[in-house]
Each structure stands twice: as structure tokens, then as C-alpha cells.
Amino acid sequence: MYRTKKSEDRYQQYRKTESRCPFCTLSGERIIEETKSFYLIKNIYGYDIWDRRKVKIHLLLISKNHIAALQEIEKDMVQEYTDILKKYSERGFDIFTRATVSLTKSQPHFHTHLIKTTGRLLKSVHFNEDPYFLHFS
Ligand SMILES: [Zn+2]
Numbered sequence: 001m002y003r004t005k006k007s008e009d010r011y012q013q014y015r016k017t018e019s020r021c022p023f024c025t026l027s028g029e030r031i032i033e034e035t036k037s038f039y040l041i042k043n044i045y046g047y048d049i050w051d052r053r054k055v056k057i058h059l060l061l062i063s064k065n066h067i068a069a070l071q072e073i074e075k076d077m078v079q080e081y082t083d084i085l086k087k088y089s090e091r092g093f094d095i096f097t098r099a100t101v102s103l104t105k106s107q108p109h110f111h112t113h114l115i116k117t118t119g120r121l122l123k124s125v126h127f128n129e130d131p132y133f134l135h136f137s
Helices: 005-017 075-090
Strands: 031-034 038-042 053-063 094-096 111-126 133-136
Touching (some): 038 075, 053 075, 075 111
Antiparallel strands (some): 031 038, 038 053, 053 111
């Protein structure tokens, strides 16, 4: 998963202004679906690249309550969670959640990424720490 330099800069600018949990202070227009315990929302700072392919849609499944990790999901939430993931998996979305101790995890509120790509493969990726460059074929 990567963002282009422009997207990463935009995200980092936003992070500097963040004072409260963004998923606990969610604006309604981002919500795509809602269940008793979860919101499925548009990721407004989504990745540009996933599995070397250009990202078309990047959604986040977030718990309505502020919990920190998958293992904190209550038993009555499991069916809702898996029903949404099954539905979007059938629609071609890849699904992933970072480990609780992940050093890459940027938000403390539990969330699962649902990502659909265009299928377009990157020709090359050049890293020089930050910034880095992505080039499509
Ligand atoms: Zn939160």
C-alpha cells in the first residue's frame, strides 16, 4: 500500500490538524452503509496503490464504538462484521486489518480496509525514503 507523494503530503497535512479520533467525529456524508455496530465509510485519504495496482475504491469498515483492535469485537458484532466483508469480497474488494501492535497503523480506532483496484499494474516504484515515485506502465 502506498500513496503518491501528493496524496501522502495531503494526508500528513491533515494529520497535523487532527485533535480527536476522526472515526469518533465522523461526518455523515462519508457513510456508505450502517449496521447496528459498524459504519462502512469512504476513505478520504485512501491509498493510491495496493498490490502494485492502482486503487479505484478504498473503504473503511469502522466500529461505531471506539475500540482499538479486532479482538475487542463483541460476539454480537461478529456476524455484522463478516456479513459486510463477505458482501464486499464478492464484489472484488481486498480486505485487510493491521495487527494491534503494527508500527504502520496510524489510527487507534479499530478499522478494516476494503480496497478495489483498477487492475492496472505499476511498471516501477522508486523509493528514496520520502518522497518516492510511482510510475504506471
Ligand atoms: Zn474513535
